[in-house]
Every structure is written in structure tokens, then in C-alpha cells.
Amino acid sequence: MALRDILAETPARRPGIPAAVAGLKDAFGERVVTGEDVRRAHAHTTTYIPNQAPDAVVFAESEAEVQRIVGICGETGTPIVPFGVGSSLEGHINAPQGGISLDLSRMDRVLAVNAEDLDCVVEPGVTRESLNAHLRDTGLFFPIDPGANASLGGMAATRASGTNAVRYGTMRDNVVSLTAVMADGRIIRTARRAKKTSAGYDMTRLLVGSEGTLGIITKLNLRLYGIxxxxxxxxxxxxxxxxxxxxxxxxxxxxxxxxxxxxxxxxxxxxxxxxxxxxxxxxxxxxxxxxxxxxxxxxxxxxxxxxxxxxxxxxxxxxxxxxxxxxxxxxxxxxxxxxxxxxxxxxxxxxxxxxxxxxxxxxxxxxxxxxxxxxxxxxxxxxxxxxxxxxxxxxxxxxxxxxxxxxxxxxxxxxxxxxxxxxxxxxxGVGQGKRGYLEAELGDTVDFMRTIKRALDPKGILNPGKIFVL
CATH class of the missing domain: 3.40.462.10 (FAD-linked oxidases, C-terminal domain)
Structure with a gap:
């Protein structure tokens, strides 16, 4: 399917969106923005993919607030599109069905640096440049470098890599564990800080690269390296x-x-x-x-x-x-x-x-x-x-x-x-721009991806229209 055909699709807008926006305004006041300029700035602007703006932008400041936002949107069946800094290239932040852009940029704290263990814990809005500035006096650095000063939550969500990948790997290799708010509002932690584990399914790798379609990342435990x-x-x-x-x-x-x-x-x-x-x-x-x-x-x-x-x-x-x-x-x-x-x-x-x-x-x-x-x-x-x-x-x-x-x-x-x-x-990543090529590459595997999506997000509220359609 050509990109123009994907973008020409006109899925039905969710009827619960107005109620969700009203509920979010009651809960978060001025941090819910409906002005056109802000909404368009939170949809895709980096490349030629047309802008598909959300109905509102909500600025979250904590994991508890993300959980509350997901709860309100879940009750009304309203789409949620996570947003870091907007540097992705394949239409990941467009809102083809309308809904809410959940801006995580204010969740920008480095929560812990465990120098002896060569790891750290950060919120998703921390950018790669700000993390390395924070680490400068420790003799450590975080090597994944996609070029843009992307948010680490977004980098994990798109399984980013960059110029250092040949030696240090990609985000897949450097996320030890993560915490995420799932579509039903529950908060999960995918692993502990141990460097390896055989404890069950690898939920970390499932969410890394899922492009916000399975859960919303609220914390990241990342590997660090000596400068x-x-x-x-x-x-x-x-x-x-x-x-x-x-x-x-x-x-x-x-x-x-x-x-x-x-x-x-x-x-x-x-x-x-x-x-x-x-x-x-x-x-x-x-x-x-x-x-x-x-x-x-x-x-x-x-x-x-x-x-x-x-x-x-x-x-x-x-x-x-x-x-x-x-x-x-x-x-x-x-x-x-x-x-x-x-x-x-x-x-x-x-x-x-x-x-x-x-x-x-x-x-x-x-x-x-x-x-x-x-x-x-x-x-x-x-x-x-x-x-x-x-x-x-x-x-x-x-x-x-x-x-x-x-x-x-x-x-x-x-x-x-x-x-x-x-x-x-x-x-x-896939987003909208690469969606038309995925079946040819992975075949029936995409059907199993859909099965996972339906199981974890039965209402289809998390970044719908990306990777595939249900």
C-alpha cells in the first residue's frame, strides 16, 4: 500500500473524544491545550507526511498523571498519541483518528545514576544530550546518538540507533528495563536492574520498538559506558x-x-x-x-x-x-x-x-x-x-x-x-510511512503482532494507525 493510500484512509473519529477532552480539562486545567498552533506542532511536521493534528495536547508531569490520563481516555475510548520532542520521521506522532497528544517532555528528571553498575534511571522526557550533560562529571556517557536531540522515551519507543551503533548497539541493547502505563491503566515494570534475567517473557524488548502502541513509557533503566x-x-x-x-x-x-x-x-x-x-x-x-x-x-x-x-x-x-x-x-x-x-x-x-x-x-x-x-x-x-x-x-x-x-x-x-x-x-521505525511494507517483510508475523496488540490494548486507544491496522 502506498503512503498516499494510507494517509487517505478516513477512519471514524471516536465519539468519546469531546468527553475525554472535557474530563482532562477538569483534571489538568491549563495543561490541556486545544489551540490549533499547539495541536499542529504536536503532529508530524519533520517530513512531507501531512499533519494530522490531535484534538488536544495534555502536558503530563508525573507517572501518576500519565496513569490518570490513560484512565480518562480509556473510559471514553479516546486515542492517545505519546509525544517526546517530535523528531521521528515516519508519522509516529500524527493523530489520524484524532484524540489526545500526551506530551511527556516535562517528565525530564534523571532519577538515579548507579555509577558502580554502569546504569541510570531516567524519565521519558530526558533527551540524550541532557543526559550526557548530567553524566559529564561521572566519567560515564550514554552512546546512542540518532542525530536529533531526541527524548529517551521516544528513542526507546522507536528502537532508535545512530552513529555509535556499530560499537555500542541500539536502544534494544541498552535498555535494561522500563516502566510503562498500559492501556488498562496498570503500571508495569518489565525487569529489575540485573544485567541479565531468564524470568519469563522479555517484556522490555516487547515494549522497546512498539512505538507507543502497547504502553506509555514512564521510566527507563539504561546502560552507561565509560568515556x-x-x-x-x-x-x-x-x-x-x-x-x-x-x-x-x-x-x-x-x-x-x-x-x-x-x-x-x-x-x-x-x-x-x-x-x-x-x-x-x-x-x-x-x-x-x-x-x-x-x-x-x-x-x-x-x-x-x-x-x-x-x-x-x-x-x-x-x-x-x-x-x-x-x-x-x-x-x-x-x-x-x-x-x-x-x-x-x-x-x-x-x-x-x-x-x-x-x-x-x-x-x-x-x-x-x-x-x-x-x-x-x-x-x-x-x-x-x-x-x-x-x-x-x-x-x-x-x-x-x-x-x-x-x-x-x-x-x-x-x-x-x-x-x-x-x-x-x-x-x-514503521509509523505510518513504512506501514505498507511490513507484511512483505514479516508475513504472518504481523498477524501475531495484531494478536498482542488486541490483548494489551483491546480498545485500540494507544497510538492507533501506526505499524498496522487492526
Missing amino acids: PEAVLSGVCPFARVRDAVNTVIQTVQTGIPVARIELLDAQSMQAANAYAGLDMKPQPSLFVEFHGSPSSVAEQAEMFGMLAAENAGGPLETSSRPEERSRLWKARHDMYWASIALRPGCRAIATDVCVPVSRLADCIGETQADLDENGLIGPIIGHVGDGNFHVTLLLDMEDAREIDAAEGFMARLARRAVEMDGTCTGEH
Whole structure:
């Protein structure tokens, strides 16, 4: 199913919504906002997916308040769409059936830091940057880095990853346990703080990645890591994307413990130079980072440079100076906006897939050929160390033929990844934007997902219309 068809669906609005809004106003007063600007700001605005605003926005400040809000909405059958900072990319925060946007941004306390155990407990509105600022004096850090300063609750809900995933894993690997308010109003804690457990079903992993459709996260117990003694970052240019990707494959296969290894194609490098004021070669490049002791990062960089040279790449230019490293990675994190600047007046569709690393060169090569054949502008970047890459399509939204070409491209990209035993989404999540591809990837598994959804949320009030429809 094409995205336009998904968005054209007009499910019946829930008749209990007005009663829920009235009840919430009685309970929370001015923290229930119905003004159009606030409502639209709490629906999808980051990409081209149209805005589907809720009927009201409620600002919760505690777990008990979330529980009360869920109770009021549950009694009236009113949809609840959890909201962190709104940085998701696949329509996760739209309200296609109306209802309530539950803003958790005020639940932003770091509740505990257990330095000896390398973990912490936070509320869902804490952002990754604010957590690391809080941890700065402890010698610890939280490594998951999707680029945007996303809320940790939202990152868990979408099973986010980012530039550090090749070494530190994704949110799936770094959430020890969580607390959530379920659709019936009960509060559950999925596990204790022990580093491992065999006690029953893995409810933590069930809720991580569920996109707010099974429960509303109110606390997170997260793994932490020691800040490396030495950090070395660098840029390595290549004549061809395939040469860069082959270097990535060899780096992973030879066991070099690279912390970050990011691909930017030639278009992306041009955009980064223009947007960030850099002066790098406008050709396919790998941004890399090594963590460890001074001697180990130097050794890792030397080994990587040798592999790059064997693939006609290089030279690798490195720096350990924090300001230079920050400038490099800020340019990488700003690529969404830098890409849009390549075509002023356009709208962007940011999409991603992930394949086994051994198939990465083939998948990117076929994707570039597809873009060229269909006359589409789509800079490619990627967390290629774990087989994940992104295409940012730049579209004239007034040109129906261009929109048709883009939707055809995205469907082929998803199919190509699945045929290579990959996934239609490595880290964006499903939301509305990827919903049409899920059945082809998982088949009957989606029916079992629906069974779980019906069991845990029989009234269908938690973020309806996302991942699949009942």
C-alpha cells in the first residue's frame, strides 16, 4: 500500500473524544491545550507526511498523571498519541483518528545514576544530550546518538540507533528495563536492574520498538559506558561509493573495533561543505571514529587506513582535538537540513533500510542506479558499519509525476532490502510511512503482532494507525 493510500484512509473519529477532552480539562486545567498552533506542532511536521493534528495536547508531569490520563481516555475510548520532542520521521506522532497528544517532555528528571553498575534511571522526557550533560562529571556517557536531540522515551519507543551503533548497539541493547502505563491503566515494570534475567517473557524488548502502541513509557533503566581515554576522528575520501563500502565490509570482518563509520556519498559531501562551511573533497567519503587508549586508537586508525588504501581510498585525515571532532560530527548530524538546501523549495522524504553488511555494496549500488534511472535527487548517507543507510529524496510536492516516481522508488528500495535478507527500516521505525511494507517483510508475523496488540490494548486507544491496522 502506498503512503498516499494510507494517509487517505478516513477512519471514524471516536465519539468519546469531546468527553475525554472535557474530563482532562477538569483534571489538568491549563495543561490541556486545544489551540490549533499547539495541536499542529504536536503532529508530524519533520517530513512531507501531512499533519494530522490531535484534538488536544495534555502536558503530563508525573507517572501518576500519565496513569490518570490513560484512565480518562480509556473510559471514553479516546486515542492517545505519546509525544517526546517530535523528531521521528515516519508519522509516529500524527493523530489520524484524532484524540489526545500526551506530551511527556516535562517528565525530564534523571532519577538515579548507579555509577558502580554502569546504569541510570531516567524519565521519558530526558533527551540524550541532557543526559550526557548530567553524566559529564561521572566519567560515564550514554552512546546512542540518532542525530536529533531526541527524548529517551521516544528513542526507546522507536528502537532508535545512530552513529555509535556499530560499537555500542541500539536502544534494544541498552535498555535494561522500563516502566510503562498500559492501556488498562496498570503500571508495569518489565525487569529489575540485573544485567541479565531468564524470568519469563522479555517484556522490555516487547515494549522497546512498539512505538507507543502497547504502553506509555514512564521510566527507563539504561546502560552507561565509560568515556574513552582517547577519541580519534577522521575523514577518508574514495573515488567510488563501492570502494568505500568494501572498506567498511573489510573493517567489520577484520574486527577493527571502530566506534563510528559513516558513509556520505558525493552529493552528501557537497551538501555538507555548503551547509557547514567545510572544505572537504566532494567525493564519497567515510567519517570514522575510534575509541580506546592513545596507542589503541592510533593502531586502529592505521589498520583502517591500510584497508582504505587497498580500495583506492585515502588518505585518512584524523584529529583528536574536540573542537574539530565536534565540527565533523555536527556536519554529519545536520545532513537532513544540508540535503534540503541542495534543492531550495523542496520537501524531503527521509527513508532508510538495513541489510547484512556483506550485501551493503550491492544494495547501495542498485539504489544509486534506481535514483539515476528515475531522475530523482536522493543523497545517500548511512551508519554503514551495521548495514544501515538512508536516502533523503528531495521532491517538488506540486509535481505529481515526481511523487509517483518517489513512491515507486521507496517501494523498490524496501523490496530490495528484504530480498537481501534485510529490513525496510533499520532505525526509523514503521509509523505510518513504512506501514505498507511490513507484511512483505514479516508475513504472518504481523498477524501475531495484531494478536498482542488486541490483548494489551483491546480498545485500540494507544497510538492507533501506526505499524498496522487492526
